[in-house]
Amino acid sequence: MSTDVAVLGAGMHPWGKWGRSFVTYGTAAARAALADAGLEWTEVGAVVGADTVRGGYPGHVAGATFARALGWQGARVTSVYAACASGAQAIAAARAQILAGLADVVLVVGADAAPKGFFAPAGGDRPDDPDWLRFRVLGATNPAYFGLYARRRMALHGDGPEDFALVKVKNAAAGALNPNARYRVPVSAEEVAASPVVADPLRLLDICATSDGAAALVLTSLDFARARGVADPVRIRAVSTVTPAYPRTELDLPDIATDSAAAVAPAPGSFRSALARAAYEEAGLGPEDLSLAEVYDLSTALELEWYEDIGLCGEGEGAKLVREGATALGGRIPVNPSGGLASFGEAVPAQAIAQVCELTWQLRGTAGARQVAGARVGISANQGLFGHGSAVVAVR
Amino acid sequence: MARTRTPVVAGWFTDDVQAEDGSGERGFRLLGTRCTACGSVFFPREDAYCRNPHCAGDELVEVPLSPRGTVWSYTDGRYRPPAPYVSDPAVPWEPYTLVAVELAAERMVVLGQAAPGVTVADLAVGMTVEVVPGVLDEDAGGVRTTWHFRPVPEASGPQARTARESS
Numbered sequence: 001m002s003t004d005v006a007v008l009g010a011g012m013h014p015w016g017k018w019g020r021s022f023v024t025y026g027t028a029a030a031r032a033a034l035a036d037a038g039l040e041w042t043e044v045g046a047v048v049g050a051d052t053v054r055g056g057y058p059g060h061v062a063g064a065t066f067a068r069a070l071g072w073q074g075a076r077v078t079s080v081y082a083a084c085a086s087g088a089q090a091i092a093a094a095r096a097q098i099l100a101g102l103a104d105v106v107l108v109v110g111a112d113a114a115p116k117g118f119f120a121p122a123g124g125d126r127p128d129d130p131d132w133l134r135f136r137v138l139g140a141t142n143p144a145y146f147g148l149y150a151r152r153r154m155a156l157h158g159d160g161p162e163d164f165a166l167v168k169v170k171n172a173a174a175g176a177l178n179p180n181a182r183y184r185v186p187v188s189a190e191e192v193a194a195s196p197v198v199a200d201p202l203r204l205l206d207i208c209a210t211s212d213g214a215a216a217l218v219l220t221s222l223d224f225a226r227a228r229g230v231a232d233p234v235r236i237r238a239v240s241t242v243t244p245a246y247p248r249t250e251l252d253l254p255d256i257a258t259d260s261a262a263a264v265a266p267a268p269g270s271f272r273s274a275l276a277r278a279a280y281e282e283a284g285l286g287p288e289d290l291s292l293a294e295v296y297d298l299s300t301a302l303e304l305e306w307y308e309d310i311g312l313c314g315e316g317e318g319a320k321l322v323r324e325g326a327t328a329l330g331g332r333i334p335v336n337p338s339g340g341l342a343s344f345g346e347a348v349p350a351q352a353i354a355q356v357c358e359l360t361w362q363l364r365g366t367a368g369a370r371q372v373a374g375a376r377v378g379i380s381a382n383q384g385l386f387g388h389g390s391a392v393v394a395v396r
Numbered sequence: 397m398a399r400t401r402t403p404v405v406a407g408w409f410t411d412d413v414q415a416e417d418g419s420g421e422r423g424f425r426l427l428g429t430r431c432t433a434c435g436s437v438f439f440p441r442e443d444a445y446c447r448n449p450h451c452a453g454d455e456l457v458e459v460p461l462s463p464r465g466t467v468w469s470y471t472d473g474r475y476r477p478p479a480p481y482v483s484d485p486a487v488p489w490e491p492y493t494l495v496a497v498e499l500a501a502e503r504m505v506v507l508g509q510a511a512p513g514v515t516v517a518d519l520a521v522g523m524t525v526e527v528v529p530g531v532l533d534e535d536a537g538g539v540r541t542t543w544h545f546r547p548v549p550e551a552s553g554p555q556a557r558t559a560r561e562s563s
């Protein structure tokens with residue numbers, strides 16, 4: 001049985017700091033995706049919202065909020081929250097409904113209006129919440145964890161801050177070509193090196209910002225796409241949302257410690273690599289089949305980890321790839337041709353959907369100046385709080 | 397009157413664990429729990445269930461963690477973290493250092509602030525550090541205590557101590 005679903009429409013509200021409601025952004029992205037699909041909103045059988053979360057609760061419990069803004073029309077509604085993987089879980093829910101025959105046309109929407117500065121946990125005195133605890137006890141912000149990973153890479157693999165800066169330079173160059181990106185100016189290695197240190201060894205330009213933005217997809221069954229005369233749509237072939245395996249031996253936010261491997265031997269490979277592996281297995285494809293990848297560059301150093309985790313190179317060889325230009329536009333395997341989080345800033349519930357929008361445009365061959373020539377297979381991958389993560393394989 | 401000293405989180409550390417060197421001294425240690433069925437160790441402590449997927453154990457006992465470990469990685473906070481971290485916005489921000497420490501016996505990595513005065517320049521991956529009592533914040537209501545990590549001074553390493561004791 002085919003596990004493919006068709007991507008008939010992709011749309012975004014540009015990333016930035018626009019000062020409007022997330023509903024405004026999400027509705028704009030939804031309308032753009034519907035127009036791209038050539039479908040009316042009233043033809044949508046189900047809507048899945050990736051939740052924007054503020055103060056510990058899903059804002060307007062998102063799926064129904066977008067349906068209301070587009071006009072109630074009786075569609076099945078689903079809302080999901082999975083931290084940074086919210087958008088991918090929304091795609092997974094939509095795909096499952098299509099493959100189960102519950103809906104032919106599903107609209108997936110994620111939107112955020114991000115707060116300024118560091119992400120912080122919900123208020124109150126909540127010592128049972130690991131996310132609250134890491135701020136209360138350690139003041140450990142997200143960039144602090146990124147700093148730890150970066151320093152570890154330097155010690156283990158010999159990476160240097162200049163390697164991390166190359167990632168920013170590469171992604172900024174791609175983002176400059178993307179009308180939906182928030183930052184659209186090239187950045188030099190000197191500018192990265194001159195930006196202030198946030199969490200040693202990482203500097204401001206090594207770390208992604210938080211942004212407003214929205215992304216939407218119209219997913220359909222292959223039969224529906226064919227009936228609408230789209231014989232060769234971009235198809236989502238795999239969506240991985242697996243958990244880590246115990247014992248988890250890499251320190252990850254929001255945790256204060258790893259699991260102990262004293263009683264149970266850890267499985268080889270990282271959580272991130274397990275996410276990609278599950279997606280490759282489901283798709284029946286491997287890293288050697290890829291034309292491009294969109295990965296979650298929360299920091300420049302973390303992008304290098306992803307190269308290894310999705311199988312573009314061996315462990316510790318990530319910096320070599322970026323030095324060679326292999327992952328730049330025009331390189332052997334472009335990574336983050338959208339410009340990545342470095343150019344977008346993170347709009348949490350929208351980001352994983354935005355990654356799949358980029359895969360869609362690349363696989364259609366409509367990505368304009370940042371087009372990866374002859375793109376046939378793409379993977380997106382991301383990771384967030386509390387053991388959430390995702391990988392999506394799309395093909396043409 | 398002495399101000400009250402309260403652990404920032406109850407049950408995560410103590411200054412009343414028997415020292416390993418047989419000296420009879422009581423020392424500062426992080427406290428975790430260990431599953432009596434499979435031996436898995438947890439920090440922060442799990443008291444109600446074991447998180448090993450192959451274990452149905454629900455009896456966990458408190459265990460002190462190793463007093464020393466090696467630096468897995470480190471970083472610092474150059475900007476004031478948001479609440480619930482406690483800091484006085486009227487006082488200029490003083491960066492502090494965070495250390496992730498690998499404990500060999502427990503085969504786990506534990507994060508903590510470095511002792512005051514320890515900067516990233518004082519640290520290297522693989523260096524031996526020890527856990528020591530520290531103060532997280534204080535106000536009129538009292539002092540909140542925590543754990544800190546600091547490099548083990550050369551002269552007080554285990555070998556140096558043995559040498560001293562045998563002389």
Ligand SMILES: [Zn+2]
Pocket residue numbers: 431432433434435436446447448451452453
């Ligand atoms: Zn157990």
